Amino acid sequence: MIYRHHIAPPRAFTQLSHEIIRHPRLSSDAVRLLTWQLSLPPGAREPLSRTAERARIGACAFTRAKRQLKEEGFVHERRVQGPGGHWVTQQLVSSVPLSAAEAVKILARMPVGAGDTTAERVSPQLAPSARIPAAGEPTGPSTGGHPDRDPGENTSHQPPEPPAGEPGQEPPHLLDAARALVDAFPGLSPDLRHVPRAMCAELTRLTARWLAAGHPPAAVRTHILRGLPDDGTPVRRPGGLLRHLLREVPPVPPVPTTPVPSVPAPPSGPRLSARLSGTRECTGDHVQPTLFRPAGEETLCPDCMIRSALPA
Numbered sequence: 001m002i003y004r005h006h007i008a009p010p011r012a013f014t015q016l017s018h019e020i021i022r023h024p025r026l027s028s029d030a031v032r033l034l035t036w037q038l039s040l041p042p043g044a045r046e047p048l049s050r051t052a053e054r055a056r057i058g059a060c061a062f063t064r065a066k067r068q069l070k071e072e073g074f075v076h077e078r079r080v081q082g083p084g085g086h087w088v089t090q091q092l093v094s095s096v097p098l099s100a101a102e103a104v105k106i107l108a109r110m111p112v113g114a115g116d117t118t119a120e121r122v123s124p125q126l127a128p129s130a131r132i133p134a135a136g137e138p139t140g141p142s143t144g145g146h147p148d149r150d151p152g153e154n155t156s157h158q159p160p161e162p163p164a165g166e167p168g169q170e171p172p173h174l175l176d177a178a179r180a181l182v183d184a185f186p187g188l189s190p191d192l193r194h195v196p197r198a199m200c201a202e203l204t205r206l207t208a209r210w211l212a213a214g215h216p217p218a219a220v221r222t223h224i225l226r227g228l229p230d231d232g233t234p235v236r237r238p239g240g241l242l243r244h245l246l247r248e249v250p251p252v253p254p255v256p257t258t259p260v261p262s263v264p265a266p267p268s269g270p271r272l273s274a275r276l277s278g279t280r281e282c283t284g285d286h287v288q289p290t291l292f293r294p295a296g297e298e299t300l301c302p303d304c305m306i307r308s309a310l311p312a
Contacts, residue, residue: 014038020035020038023072025072027064029061029064030064030065030069033048034075036054036055048066048091073099074098075092076098076100078104092107174208175204178205181207181217181220181221182200182203182204182207185203188224191228192241196239203239203243203246207220213249279291279293282304283299284300284303284307285304
């Protein structure tokens with residue numbers, strides 16, 4: 001059970017209709033904005049935006065409340081041009097819903113000028129300034145006709161052709177390879193998935209310069225991966241990052257040459273088997289060649305050394 005205790009205020013009060021307080025389609029901000037405006041003293045010309053600031057109504061809530069009041073006919077506004085070229089906005093707040101025709105008739109009786117406080121004035125900097133007349137007689141603009149004399153040269157405004165070697169002059173097969181390489185850039189990293197489609201032509205020309213300089217596609221992909229941030233920083237403009245990485249074409253690094261190991265020349269003479277490896281032919285007196293395995297630098301076999309040691 002609820003009880004109500006109400007004392008009629010003796011002063012500083014406003015009579016409001018239950019239609020406003022209990023309106024089913026007006027939010028609390030709209031009702032507060034409307035009742036605040038209706039409680040202002042006669043002659044006050046406070047705009048709705050100032051009332052929203054005083055009532056602590058935020059920007060989004062004020063826009064929504066003002067739209068509701070205009071839809072229900074409690075608020076009407078129009079733009080008119082006053083004296084001196086100033087454009088002003090007239091706002092009409094009513095305690096009862098009004099149609100557009102009824103609001104126009106009421107606003108037509110309102111003055112538009114310096115004393116019109118129902119309008120939100122435009123900044124004085126936007127007002128037209130006094131014009132200083134130019135010296136001499138007024139002349140009309142010179143339009144139409146042809147030049148008095150032939151310039152003797154081509155006056156076309158077409159851009160000059162870029163010299164050979166600049167972007168756009170690569171062979172067609174390099175452009176095709178560069179286009180395929182650019183289409184594969186989004187697969188290198190998730191940071192490159194959202195490259196604008198309008199930048200594909202520019203990135204293709206930049207990539208073709210790398211291929212024309214002798215860089216293989218693997219080197220281009222490695223260069224791009226090295227240029228991506230490795231600290232987890234998100235790439236907000238992947239197209240701009242690719243343009244920055246491909247703008248400068250470095251020289252192709254020289255290919256390192258691997259020295260070819262020297263192969264020793266095969267020994268002259270008959271080739272010995274693995275079993276006779278390390279043997280030497282004796283220089284002593286033998287009927288036929290005799291091989292022995294020396295222990296040092298000797299040139300005689302053991303038998304010849306024994307015979308040479310015996311007395312003659």
